Amino acid sequence: MIGYLVLVVIQFAVAFVGAPFVLRYIPITGDPQTFVHAAIYAVLVWIVGLVGCFVLKEVRMPTTGTLASALIGAMIGAALMLFPQLIAAIPFKFPPLYLPLIGAILGYLLRR
Numbered sequence: 001m002i003g004y005l006v007l008v009v010i011q012f013a014v015a016f017v018g019a020p021f022v023l024r025y026i027p028i029t030g031d032p033q034t035f036v037h038a039a040i041y042a043v044l045v046w047i048v049g050l051v052g053c054f055v056l057k058e059v060r061m062p063t064t065g066t067l068a069s070a071l072i073g074a075m076i077g078a079a080l081m082l083f084p085q086l087i088a089a090i091p092f093k094f095p096p097l098y099l100p101l102i103g104a105i106l107g108y109l110l111r112r
Contacts, residue, residue, distance in 0.1 A: 003058030004109070007049060011105055015044040019101075031082065038078035038100035042070040045104045066111040073107025074100040 019040045028036055046067045053061040077100035080086055087096055 001058070003052075003056040007052045007056060007059055008105055008109070010052065011045045011048045011108070012101065014048050015041045015101055015104065018044050034078045034081055034097075034100070035075060037097065038074035038104065039071060041101045042067065042074040042104040042107070045070050045074075045101075045108050049108055062108065063111070066108055069107040069111040070104045071107070073103035073105075073110070075103070077101070077103030 022040050049062040053059045081096050
């Protein structure tokens with residue numbers, strides 16, 4: 001259990017810091033950029049999980065199904081960003097790009 005908690009923290013940090021570096025090499029703007037950002041989050045979360053399975057003993061190796069579920073979770077989070085009423089209804093404030101990142105991590109954890 002501790003291994004997965006450590007993995008989630010590392011996934012969050014690496015994806016949040018690494019995605020803007022990858023995104024600047026992809027020439028896209030507007031609303032599709034949100035979905036590309038979400039896909040990058042999902043891939044980075046999966047790669048960190050792949051590396052983490054070798055470093056952390058309790059963590060299982062992710063499969064392509066894990067990548068697919070992380071992508072689905074990230075896309076759901078990105079779709080929620082398109083509805084400002086939903087973001088305004090959440091009682092605490094946070095950057096909107098946390099939604100696809102949290103979706104990617106939750107999708108990853110659902111298919112571990």
